[in-house]
Amino acid sequence: MKDILGKTIECTCGRTHTVPNIEIVEASIKEAPCVFPEAFFIADLNTASLVDLPEERSFVFAEKRPLTTVKNVERIIKESGDFPEIVSIGSGSLTDMARYAAYLSGKRFSCVPTAPSVDAYTSTMAPVLVNGVKRTFKAIPPGKILIDIEVLRNAPIxxxxxxxxxxxxxxxxxxxxxxxxxxxxxxxxxxxxxxxxxxxxxxxxxxxxxxxxxxxxxxxxxxxxxxxxxxxxxxxxxxxxxxxxxxxxxxxxxxxxxxxxxxxxxxxxxxxxxxxxxxxxxxxxxxxxxxxxxxxxxxxxxxxxxxxxxxxxxxxxxxxxxxxxxxxxxxxxxxxxxxxxxxxxxxxxxxxxxxxxxxxxxxxxxxxxxxxxxxxxxxxxxxxxxxxxxxxxxxxxxxxxxxx
Ligand SMILES: [Zn+2]
Ligand SMILES: [Zn+2]
Incomplete structure (x- = not known):
């Protein structure tokens, strides 16, 4: 996969494909604050325990699994203040919300997956609940993904x-x-x-x-x-x-x-x-x-x-x-x-x-x-x-x- 990142491909389907240039960093999740020195972190009660997050640049949802709602996206935008980048520490919902919040507020987005549970990490789309109906919004791909295989393999069964x-x-x-x-x-x-x-x-x-x-x-x-x-x-x-x-x-x-x-x-x-x-x-x-x-x-x-x-x-x-x-x-x-x-x-x-x-x-x-x-x-x-x-x-x- 790494060999196609950032490339332009003339495809047999007749289209020219531009593959986003996503940097994949393999490191311990504990390194996240150093890997993303300028970022504001989003986590939930479960994932926050995996990293020692700097308090002044993180927001932890009080729930174990916050719902992907517009209200929560707005909350992330507000909490992330002037930080230039939003980084999610979590799986599907947190990633989708952070991605959409970053897109709406013109910030960079990166993610630290905590489970190999969905294909949302590298995508640009963000499914968000609007008045109870799931709508898929266009957003941005991550600049960087931090992969910690120990965290991934120890994800809940x-x-x-x-x-x-x-x-x-x-x-x-x-x-x-x-x-x-x-x-x-x-x-x-x-x-x-x-x-x-x-x-x-x-x-x-x-x-x-x-x-x-x-x-x-x-x-x-x-x-x-x-x-x-x-x-x-x-x-x-x-x-x-x-x-x-x-x-x-x-x-x-x-x-x-x-x-x-x-x-x-x-x-x-x-x-x-x-x-x-x-x-x-x-x-x-x-x-x-x-x-x-x-x-x-x-x-x-x-x-x-x-x-x-x-x-x-x-x-x-x-x-x-x-x-x-x-x-x-x-x-x-x-x-x-x-x-x-x-x-x-x-x-x-x-x-x-x-x-x-x-x-x-x-x-x-x-x-x-x-x-x-x-x-x-x-x-x-x-x-x-x-x-x-x-x-x-x-x-x-x-x-x-x-x-x-
Ligand atoms: Zn093609
Ligand atoms: Zn799916």
Whole structure:
């Protein structure tokens, strides 16, 4: 990965990619105040204990996991005063907030990841909750990332599980992208898959080692997270990293946030989405016959209103109504996806078991998860495998077939 940082690449996809010049520093987390001598640090109750932060240039959230809200972003801007750089010490939420706060206040941004749990560290995007709805804002990539492998490998076990969940999502996400390329002639780039595919294979083979906190295995997971974030920057959106599985995840996350609850770690809800998305691909690849059923807009609306307030439901439905679902040449789809399907799915199924997908499925149950899957293609305009099932009138019967 390091060999592409800061480079300009003339890609076979027809575009010129500019890779951000991110400096990766390997050091002990305790060195953070020296590595970032001018920075203002953001941490939470958990991560603050890892470093001796200079009091005059740090802010520690009183919560163990502060929510990524506009209010908290504003708080960071205010607390960081005149310091020229904001550095987050933490995982997904803190990184996203610090990145967005730095962008809004014209400061530099750097980060110290404390878990290999998400691919947010190297990205430029910041998903933030605005009145309960998750919106993704453009922000800036980090100037520097401090990597302390001892901290990463000793992260809470659920963050390691979540890290594997979020990274293996790149497999169905790639398949969704290929699908949309076929169905909608959507732009696609192979470079951002080529730089991931071997890392992903290795993570699938070494999931157990990651959970056993083996240094080199955790390092591969972290590298893959960094590459995935860079891929989003290269392409200019989250297509390489997020497909149908992330819609399932976002819907579950919003369901909790709507109720004022903390959702499970991002990658844990993503793994539920990966499970569902794999099943959807299985229907197409294995030509599984499901009953065709109508799923009218009124019924969607009713189901959505059972989960979300009216304002959000209106927004979801208007997104859905703008969607055009083309008819898809299924034989072409099967041929184009065959290799990915055969290369990755058997290993992916095994990895989902290792990271205990069952515990997440049992937590939410068949009825709730079926509803979430039926509704998840209403929340984003991005074309995925769920839209293909929708176009074939299978979206209503499909979740019941999954056998959660
Ligand atoms: Zn993700
Ligand atoms: Zn490209």
């Amino acid at each position: 659920d963050l390691l599980r979540a890290g594997i969940g979020d990274i293996v999502a790149k497999i169905p996400a790639r398949m969704d992208w290929v699908l949309s390329h076929i169905a909608n002639s959507e732009y696609i780039c192979d470079f951002v898959w080529d730089d991931m595919k071997d890392l992903l294979k290795e993570i699938l083979l070494r999931s157990k080692d990651i959970l056993n906190r083996e240094k080199d295995a955790v390092r591969i997971l972290m590298d893959a997270q960094l590459v995935s974030g860079i891929n989003m920057v290269i392409v200019g959106n989250s297509r390489p990293a997020s497909g149908a599985e992330h819609m399932v995840s976002h819907l579950i996350e919003m369901f909790h946030e709507e109720r004022g609850e903390l959702p499970p770690f991002h990658g844990l809800t993503v793994m539920v989405g990966v499970f569902a998305s794999m099943k959807a691909f299985e229907v197409i690849m294995e030509k599984i016959e499901l009953p065709k059923m109508e799923y009218p807009l009124e019924e969607r609306k009713k189901e959505l209103l059972g989960l979300f307030d009216e304002r959000k439901v209106k927004e979801f439905l208007s997104t859905y109504q703008k969607k055009e679902i083309p008819s898809v040449d299924l034989d072409l789809v099967r041929n184009s996806l065959r290799k990915l399907y055969e290369d990755y799915f058997p290993l992916l199924r095994r990895t989902l078991e290792i990271i205990e997908i069952r515990s997440m499925l049992n937590r939410y149950g068949r009825i709730f998860l079926s509803k979430i899957v039926r509704l998840s293609n209403t929340i984003r305009d991005r074309f995925t495998i769920f839209d293909v099932l929708d176009g074939m009138k299978l979206l209503k019967s499909f979740p019941e077939w999954i056998g959660w």
